[in-house]
Amino acid sequence: MLSTLALGLSGAVLFGIGMLTGARASREAGVLPTLFTYSIVTVAISSLVALAAHGTPSTAGSGDWAWLAACGVCYAAGAGFFMLAATRGEVSLVVPIVACDGGIAAVLSIAAGSSAVSVVSALCLAAMVVGVVLAVASGQESSPKGRIKLDSRTVLAAVLSAVTYGIVFFAASEVTALQPAWVTAFARAISLLPIAFLLLRAGGMTMPKPRTWRWIVATGAADALGFTAYIAAAEGDVPVAAVTTAQYAAIGVVGGVVFFGESLSWTQRAGIAMLLVSVSLLALAS
Numbered sequence: 001m002l003s004t005l006a007l008g009l010s011g012a013v014l015f016g017i018g019m020l021t022g023a024r025a026s027r028e029a030g031v032l033p034t035l036f037t038y039s040i041v042t043v044a045i046s047s048l049v050a051l052a053a054h055g056t057p058s059t060a061g062s063g064d065w066a067w068l069a070a071c072g073v074c075y076a077a078g079a080g081f082f083m084l085a086a087t088r089g090e091v092s093l094v095v096p097i098v099a100c101d102g103g104i105a106a107v108l109s110i111a112a113g114s115s116a117v118s119v120v121s122a123l124c125l126a127a128m129v130v131g132v133v134l135a136v137a138s139g140q141e142s143s144p145k146g147r148i149k150l151d152s153r154t155v156l157a158a159v160l161s162a163v164t165y166g167i168v169f170f171a172a173s174e175v176t177a178l179q180p181a182w183v184t185a186f187a188r189a190i191s192l193l194p195i196a197f198l199l200l201r202a203g204g205m206t207m208p209k210p211r212t213w214r215w216i217v218a219t220g221a222a223d224a225l226g227f228t229a230y231i232a233a234a235e236g237d238v239p240v241a242a243v244t245t246a247q248y249a250a251i252g253v254v255g256g257v258v259f260f261g262e263s264l265s266w267t268q269r270a271g272i273a274m275l276l277v278s279v280s281l282l283a284l285a286s
Contacts (some may be wrong), residue, residue: 008244011222014226017249018219019095020259021271023086025215028206031083034216035076036195037208041220042188046228050181057186060177069182071171072190074164080195081161089154090262093278095252096272097158102246103278104166106239109173127278130271143284169242172227173234180231249276 026034046234050057060068078101085094105123168187175183199226207218226245233241256262264272 002234004240005244006231007236008241009247011226011229011233011241011245013210013251014229014248015245016095016248016255018083018222019098019252020091020255021082021218021222023091023094024072025208025212025219026083026087028212028248029167029172031080031087032195032199032202032205033205033208034212034219035079035083036103036192036199036205037213037262038114038216039076039079039192039195041217042224042227043192044183045221045224046181046188049224049228050179050185053181054179058153058174058177058183058218064175067171067174068186068274069190071168071175071183071187073194074167074171075187076191076194078138078168079191081200085157085161088157088193089151091260092131092253092256092262092264092272093258094154094158096249096276097155098161098165099246099252100159100162100251101165101169101176102243104174105242107171108166108170109238109242110253112170112174120217121216124278124281127274127281130274141224166242169230169234169237169245171230173238173241175231181229182234183231184227188223188227200256240280247276282283 022034022038025038029037078098082094082098085098121158172183178186230241230245233245249272253264257264
């Protein structure tokens with residue numbers, strides 16, 4: 001259990017950093033160019049880590065490849081929805097909503113194991129919903145920089161990101177024949193296909209400016225290492241690994257306030273606190 005928690009918390013720190021740098025990059029370069037370029041970085045780094053740690057990948061069966069395909073497609077959707085939300089709304093409000101992905105993955109894992117969701121788990125999920133509602137309160141207000149804190153489309157994008165990321169967490173844990181770093185490498189490589197298709201439909205890609213590449217590389221590195229840490233944690237206990245990793249919400253809130261100069265109302269602070277507490281209790285209940 002201790003190793004699961006340690007790996008999950010490591011993933012949380014890395015995901016939190018990646019969320020902040022990804023938000024910065026998407027605001028400077030656009031959603032699709034950022035998503036495509038940092039995914040390439042993720043594939044490169046995770047492949048190097050996998051080769052160094054495990055050598056060539058093991059042979060995966062059709063079932064594993066199906067889970068990898070689901071993981072890759074949902075990852076492209078989840079990351080895209082997050083960046084859409086982060087370019088419109090404030091990061092300190094968007095990230096805690098997206099971090100409900102850990103609770104969603106925990107419920108999917110419990111359901112797949114034919115286990116009923118406990119009363120405590122159900123109450124925690126209900127508290128997460130209330131937390132989202134409170135975090136959205138006063139969301140139509142503008143920040144000092146003129147950015148809308150949250151509106152209905154931003155909330156929808158954040159919720160869809162949480163759902164699809166939750167599926168990613170669950171699907172990745174179902175791959176049994178591959179080592180964690182190889183799961184990351186293959187899933188992220190698959191995600192490049194729908195992203196490339198969207199770029200072609202949009203008329204191609206404008207390369208990010210040189211100053212933006214530092215954020216893109218940082219996002220890719222954090223994603224590669226963070227997702228690998230989560231998969232390793234999930235080998236011990238999926239629900240605990242998922243909701244522990246979802247603690248990246250705390251980093252997103254602090255980073256939004258410190259690095260993006262955002263501010264929160266007391267109602268929104270209460271909502272975010274409720275989200276953080278509910279996912280923590282869900283980890284214990286699972």
